[in-house]
Amino acid sequence: MRLLIIEDDRDAADYIVRAFREVGHVADHAADGEEGLAMALDGDYDVLIVDRMLPKRDGLSVIGALREKGVETPVLILSALGQVDDRVKGLRAGGDDYLPKPYSFSELLARVEVLARRRGGRNEDTVYRVGDLELDRLSHQVKRGSEEIVLQPREFRLLEYLMKHAGQVVTRTMLLENVWDYHFDPQTNVIDVHISRLRSKIDKGFAQPLLHTVRGAGYMIRDGARPSS
Amino acid sequence: MTALGKVLRTTAFKLTLVYLTIFALFAVFLLGYFAFNTRRLFNEQITQTVNLDVEELTSQFNAAGIRRLVLIVEARARRPGSSLYLVTTPTGEGLAGNVGSLPQGVMNTPGWTETVYRRLDESDTSDLHHALVRVQHLPGGFRLLVGRDLDERDRLYDVVLDAGKWSAAIVVILGLAGGFFVARRVLRRVDAMTDTTRTIMGGDLSERLPVAGTGDELDRLAENLNAMLERIEALMHGLKEVSDNIAHDLKTPLTRLRNRAEEALRTQQSEAGYREALETIIEESDGLIRTFNALLMIARAESGQARENMSEFDAADVARGIGELYEPLAEEKGLSLDVEAPGPVSVTGNRELVSQALANLVDNAIKYAPETSGNGEVSGIMIKAAAEGDRILLSVADNGPGIAEVDRGRAVERFVRLEKSRSVPGSGLGLSLAAAVARLHGGELRLEDNEPGLRAVVVLPRGGPQGAG
Numbered sequence: 001m002r003l004l005i006i007e008d009d010r011d012a013a014d015y016i017v018r019a020f021r022e023v024g025h026v027a028d029h030a031a032d033g034e035e036g037l038a039m040a041l042d043g044d045y046d047v048l049i050v051d052r053m054l055p056k057r058d059g060l061s062v063i064g065a066l067r068e069k070g071v072e073t074p075v076l077i078l079s080a081l082g083q084v085d086d087r088v089k090g091l092r093a094g095g096d097d098y099l100p101k102p103y104s105f106s107e108l109l110a111r112v113e114v115l116a117r118r119r120g121g122r123n124e125d126t127v128y129r130v131g132d133l134e135l136d137r138l139s140h141q142v143k144r145g146s147e148e149i150v151l152q153p154r155e156f157r158l159l160e161y162l163m164k165h166a167g168q169v170v171t172r173t174m175l176l177e178n179v180w181d182y183h184f185d186p187q188t189n190v191i192d193v194h195i196s197r198l199r200s201k202i203d204k205g206f207a208q209p210l211l212h213t214v215r216g217a218g219y220m221i222r223d224g225a226r227p228s229s
Numbered sequence: 230m231t232a233l234g235k236v237l238r239t240t241a242f243k244l245t246l247v248y249l250t251i252f253a254l255f256a257v258f259l260l261g262y263f264a265f266n267t268r269r270l271f272n273e274q275i276t277q278t279v280n281l282d283v284e285e286l287t288s289q290f291n292a293a294g295i296r297r298l299v300l301i302v303e304a305r306a307r308r309p310g311s312s313l314y315l316v317t318t319p320t321g322e323g324l325a326g327n328v329g330s331l332p333q334g335v336m337n338t339p340g341w342t343e344t345v346y347r348r349l350d351e352s353d354t355s356d357l358h359h360a361l362v363r364v365q366h367l368p369g370g371f372r373l374l375v376g377r378d379l380d381e382r383d384r385l386y387d388v389v390l391d392a393g394k395w396s397a398a399i400v401v402i403l404g405l406a407g408g409f410f411v412a413r414r415v416l417r418r419v420d421a422m423t424d425t426t427r428t429i430m431g432g433d434l435s436e437r438l439p440v441a442g443t444g445d446e447l448d449r450l451a452e453n454l455n456a457m458l459e460r461i462e463a464l465m466h467g468l469k470e471v472s473d474n475i476a477h478d479l480k481t482p483l484t485r486l487r488n489r490a491e492e493a494l495r496t497q498q499s500e501a502g503y504r505e506a507l508e509t510i511i512e513e514s515d516g517l518i519r520t521f522n523a524l525l526m527i528a529r530a531e532s533g534q535a536r537e538n539m540s541e542f543d544a545a546d547v548a549r550g551i552g553e554l555y556e557p558l559a560e561e562k563g564l565s566l567d568v569e570a571p572g573p574v575s576v577t578g579n580r581e582l583v584s585q586a587l588a589n590l591v592d593n594a595i596k597y598a599p600e601t602s603g604n605g606e607v608s609g610i611m612i613k614a615a616a617e618g619d620r621i622l623l624s625v626a627d628n629g630p631g632i633a634e635v636d637r638g639r640a641v642e643r644f645v646r647l648e649k650s651r652s653v654p655g656s657g658l659g660l661s662l663a664a665a666v667a668r669l670h671g672g673e674l675r676l677e678d679n680e681p682g683l684r685a686v687v688v689l690p691r692g693g694p695q696g697a698g
Binding site for chain 2: 088100102104154180182183184185186188190193194196197216
């Protein structure tokens with residue numbers, strides 16, 4: 001995966017670039033809005049990570065210019081302004097995701113991977129399959145092997161989101177945002193309890209667990225028979 | 230500036246001057262108008278009677294000749310009053326009348342003239358009088374003069390003029406004195422206010438502006454400024470409390486964070502040991518970030534910035550959503566969590582913030598609820614959304630320890646975690662955030678006794694902050 005990080009804080013940028021390289025991605029860095037825009041137009045990137053406040057040209061205007069030129073590369077906005085209305089502004093300007101500072105690298109990585117995958121246009125299937133677990137998005141039926149599993153509507157959406165991003169780490173915040181549509185921090189980790197409920201329905205009594213906890217990051221649904229990427 | 234100069238420069242005094250000028254001009258105009266009209270009326274009266282006299286005398290002359298005219302004029306001239314008569318021959322010799330002398334040529338031009346004269350019974354050295362006369366030439370060259378003395382008119386005119394002068398003088402003097410008095414009175418009160426303001430600026434926020442108790446505009450101003458001071462003082466107090474609490478609630482985790490890092494560096498540890506230390510450090514920093522976010526959030530809500538993103542939404546839906554989010558967590562703690570939100574309860578506001586406020590209240594309720602009460606009865610949390618008149622109520626009730634009535638006000642303040650609850654993890658910002666969100670919407674957060682337990686009620690005006698006025 002090729003990434004461009006447009007961030008003026010040298011330390012923060014170095015840290016992200018290094019971290020992405022460590023997990024095997026290619027990461028470039030631009031230190032201001034103009035340079036970032038030029039590089040984004042030239043290079044073929046999978047995801048752009050754009051800081052909102054940049055010298056020469058601010059983040060939102062960089063995104064606007066890219067979208068105007070027909071560049072549809074997914075953009076993740078990083079910002080010290082973490083409030084709901086800033087988020088909305090960022091997404092309206094053409095951003096695809098928004099992450100307030102300070103963030104954890106695992107959160108950033110999870111979101112970037114989801115964005116990169118989305119670009120492939122996959123996961124629009126009507127039936128998701130992971131191992132012997134099957135979710136039908138039209139009939140809302142969930143089966144594990146031949147056994148039908150009855151889920152509450154919210155549990156269904158939770159599983160649907162996890163299976164849509166099967167093999168990828170999904171963080172608690174991503175779940176809260178995408179499954180519940182809440183953009184605030186619920187203080188206690190309410191998501192964990194929902195996950196353990198879901199786990200007891202889809203994994204309990206089966207030899208091969210599918211829903212895994214990724215320490216320090218979030219959750220991942222994956223067919224345990226295959227090695228993780 | 231001298232005391233006099235100060236009074237003269239006051240708005241009250243300047244206004245007095247303006248009004249005084251306008252009033253004086255008006256008075257002058259009124260008197261002038263009165264004088265002018267009186268004069269006109271007088272003249273009209275004279276003209277009318279003189280015309281009648283002339284007509285009558287002329288017809289007498291035409292009917293019976295000069296002898297008859299002289300007789301009548303003689304008789305009329307003797308009557309007391311201001312009437313003037315004179316009949317002369319074509320050469321100007323007086324035949325009858327009470328006019329002694331006239332300026333040359335008055336008798337030569339027929340018609341109306343204003344002239345001076347002396348009466349027949351007056352000496353040549355006496356003062357000349359003023360009169361309005363009509364001269365009529367009769368057939369045969371005789372001339373007839375009929376007129377009225379104008380002294381009466383002029384006297385009245387003088388009286389009016391004098392009255393005008395005096396009243397103008399009195400108005401000006403009284404006006405200036407009144408203006409001066411009012412200005413000084415206002416100035417004294419404003420000075421008192423200014424003095425108090427100086428004390429307040431000096432740092433004594435408990436000082437209040439003097440209120441005279443007359444209910445006038447200065448009192449209203451003072452009352453409003455006092456209300457403002459009240460609010461500022463409360464805010465300052467809150468700020469002080471916050472900084473004290475920040476010192477405690479942020480420094481404590483920061484110290485722990487630092488200690489952990491230091492300890493990990495100091496002691497020789499296995500890789501797993503380092504890893505564990507780092508993980509706790511990340512956990513601690515996440516807690517700090519959470520606290521900062523909550524603080525920023527409150528600051529935002531309190532500054533009113535979030536008012537831009539308000540729209541109509543269903544509060545019952547929010548209650549159900551939050552209930553659904555927290556239900557598994559409550560169940561895990563052995564609590565029941567029920568939502569009572571029947572019909573749609575529509576309200577204008579920031580849905581996200583209201584959700585967050587409710588989430589905080591539910592989170593608190595779960596944290597402080599006792600694990601199943603002694604007799605095996607499951608203790609429960611109840612979320613309700615209901616409309617009440619032009620307000621909507623979102624409440625969270627629990628059977629936990631509750632908050633003593635004396636502590637309720639403080640519990641809403643930032644960072645205040647009542648002593649009893651210090652052992653429970655949390656930023657201590659939940660209630661203050663809910664309160665800030667309620668205030669942002671023009672509503673309030675009420676803490677009530679649930680007997681036992683706490684019922685926290687977010688009261689919001691249906692129409693949003695504008696609807697609340």
